[in-house]
Amino acid sequence: MKLKVLNSDPQSMRFLLEETEPAYANALRRVLVSDVPKMAIEDVEFHLGPIRADDGKEYESVSPLFDEIISHRLGLVPIPTDLGIYNRREDCPTCHGEGCPNCTIIYSVNKRGPSVVTSGDLEPIGDTKLRPSDLKIPIVKLGDGQAMLVYATAILGTGKDHAKWQATHGVGYRYYPLLKAGSKALDPLDPAVPFF
Numbered sequence: 001m002k003l004k005v006l007n008s009d010p011q012s013m014r015f016l017l018e019e020t021e022p023a024y025a026n027a028l029r030r031v032l033v034s035d036v037p038k039m040a041i042e043d044v045e046f047h048l049g050p051i052r053a054d055d056g057k058e059y060e061s062v063s064p065l066f067d068e069i070i071s072h073r074l075g076l077v078p079i080p081t082d083l084g085i086y087n088r089r090e091d092c093p094t095c096h097g098e099g100c101p102n103c104t105i106i107y108s109v110n111k112r113g114p115s116v117v118t119s120g121d122l123e124p125i126g127d128t129k130l131r132p133s134d135l136k137i138p139i140v141k142l143g144d145g146q147a148m149l150v151y152a153t154a155i156l157g158t159g160k161d162h163a164k165w166q167a168t169h170g171v172g173y174r175y176y177p178l179l180k181a182g183s184k185a186l187d188p189l190d191p192a193v194p195f196f
């Protein structure tokens, strides 16, 4: 099987497979969807009770959504993943599943209303490079006097376990066309040929 990358950016990739069969292209698609590991938030710990701000104002640690819904939404936030660093927690040779910087990222969210909590409020404890790449994903809208103080733990997983660990989406393949105009063969990759 030959693989040639046609274009690649942080959000998408298009490549050409040659000397293969659709079954292999589909096997590759399935692996990309369910077997490529990535980090995602798995545990969320909510602070309960009143939160006193620096200015002396007291906030209630409540929000319009159930904690379970907020946890689910935090789980779906894409977390940057360097597979050269992270191990699955249960296979981590450093901590043997206890949790350490080689298998776990801890984030905190500390926000007071009225405001909208977004993915940009996830502050990594440690390296600031671990902030989510998309900072504008809304999580919950806090009203006046409401506040949120949570600690969220991200670990490595795959799409087989839960869709939040799915590293790719919209993966598909199609046959490579052979185009002919009269006796002239056209290259579908030529930008002048309006096919792709």
Ligand SMILES: [Zn+2]
Pocket: 089, 092, 093, 094, 095, 096, 097, 098, 099, 100, 101, 102, 103, 104
């Ligand atoms: Zn570890």
